[in-house]
Amino acid sequence: MSTRNALELKGVKKNFGRAEIIRGVNLDIHEHEKHVIIGPNGAGKSTLFNLISGRLKVSEGSVKLFGKDIHNLPAHKVNRMGLSRSFQVTNLFQNMTVLQNLRCSLLWSEGHKYAFWKSVLKQDSVTERANELMERLNLTTQANTPAQLLTYAEQRSLEIGCTVASGAKVILLDEPTAGMSRTEANDVIQLIQRMTGENTLVVVEHDLNVVFELADRISVLVYGEIIATGTPEDIRNNAAVQEAYLGTEVH
């Protein structure tokens, strides 16, 4: 596995008013790895996500994507550089079908932006790739179903498919299995693994079953600081982590 860093956070701090919420985070995310960030409620996980994706500006420190500073760039520019934050189901075009949503993302990845409507029907190769993606997503039978009529888990699958189709190299997922049954969650984990093979994945997750299933490495965020980063094995056996966060749950 390559050890090039997809993301590098150095001394990242974030204050809201006088409250310091992120308190000097240093974190390297390797290219191609599946990295899961865990931590108790209010630890700052969503804030950290927002700092990486450009939705919030850092108060101090730097965030690099493949060696380039991104911490002062707006979210859409960071997105164009290959980082996509997914799992907001609202990112789907709800009135458009599964096939149309996927085509749209594929065309976006080729830079057609908003001018594709006239040529969309002629894009045979795009349709072919959309069909392949639908198969991998298990959504072929729903090709002509509008996104809004899919089940919750199917919408989330489609959202992942669109993120992959849009050409993102680094994918950020915020609690991808939230609100799902155990079976749905297992299906979605498998789908994530299948769909994001070569991508770098950064996931914030509460569900420890998901965490240990998905992660190559785990970072534990407690009160705005990363107290440990390591393999699932390292994290399970880390006394500080057990004390600060996992407690007896690991056993």
Ligand SMILES: Nc1ncnc2c1ncn2[C@@H]1O[C@H](COP(=O)(O)OP(=O)(O)OP(=O)(O)O)[C@@H](O)[C@H]1O
């Ligand atoms: N825009 C904001 N303004 C002020 N305080 C904020 C803002 N966003 C987050 N906070 C505070 O920062 C702290 C961390 O919140 P954050 O949502 O990042 O934590 P989290 O680890 O994602 O929590 P959870 O697991 O409950 O989603 C909380 O105390 C929250 O109240």
